[in-house]
Amino acid sequence: MNLEKMMELPGAMAAFTYNDRGEMQSHVLREGTELTPQVLDLLTRSCVANLAIAGMEARGWEALTGQVGFQPLQGFSVVGLEWSVVVNGNCGVIVKNRDADYEAAFNALKTA
Amino acid sequence: MHIVxxxxxxxxxxxxxxxxxxxxxxxxxxxxxxEFARMASILCRANTLSVNMQSEIFDSFAENCGCRPVQGWIARGANVTVCAVGNYFAFIENREELLNDVMTIMRAKVGDIGDDLLVNLYAKLGGDTKEALY
Known part of the structure; x- marks a missing residue:
């Protein structure tokens, strides 16, 4: 996992990896950001939870409606006031909203 | 023109x-x-409440860290993406640049979601905004 590569995404403030229990494994923080490792550690736990919930919803939606294209889940993003966190698998990136390129972030995480 | x-x-x-x-x-x-729209509304409502709850926890760890109030969320599927901003949602195909365009329009048209998101949205319905919402 190349976190430095993730940090090249537009507006990237932080990039991180976590295990399946949501425990942060590694991280890179851009200098000057107000984010702290403590916040990232909490964030990684919510990432695992959100991915699990979204995965369940995708599976349930397809089963109930017969519509396709929701599975497999390719990621989840929470859009905050100033920044968004975009995650997939065991990796995530935080990007400034004003510079955010969500597609680039999801694509980068897909190949990460 | 109406956002939808x-x-x-x-x-x-x-x-x-x-x-x-x-x-x-x-x-x-x-x-x-x-029926599917009703289900989608419930799903979006549940996810929005969930991420708002999470942001309040983040805020208690690091006040004004830039997360709260949550503006929306995106669930990226294999071929379809679900976006929610405030109390609006969109199901979109995974076409190049479409997600960024839709998010830009939704953020611009819905505007910044305020600190008291749930009360504000409930007020739009003309209800009692002091009533417990969740």
Missing amino acids: KQLMAIPGVIAAGEYAYRGDRFSYLGALTD
Whole structure:
């Protein structure tokens, strides 16, 4: 996992990896950001939870409606006031909203 | 133009709608049935409440860290993406640049979601905004 590569995404403030229990494994923080490792550690736990919930919803939606294209889940993003966190698998990136390129972030995480 | 109509005018947007936080009202356009739109509204409401709860916890660890109030969320599927901003949602195809365009329009048209998101949205319905919402 190349976190430095993730940090090249537009507006990237932080990039991180976590295990399946949501425990942060590694991280890179851009200098000057107000984010702290403590916040990232909490964030990684919510990432695992959100991915699990979204995965369940995708599976349930397809089963109930017969519509396709929701599975497999390719990621989840929470859009905050100033920044968004975009995650997939065991990796995530935080990007400034004003510079955010969500597609680039999801694509980068897909190949990460 | 109404946000939902504006979203539906974009090629690749499958459906879009607006839902109430109480879950008892919704409106939509596009390739959904009434029942599917009702289910989508409930799903969006549940996820929005969940990420708002999470942001409040983050805020208690690091006040004004830039997360709260949550503006929305995105669930990226294999071929379809679900976006929610405030009390609006959109089901879109995974076409190049479509997600960024839709998010830009939704953020611009819905505007910044305020600190008291749930009360504000509930107030739109004309309800008692002091009533416990969740």
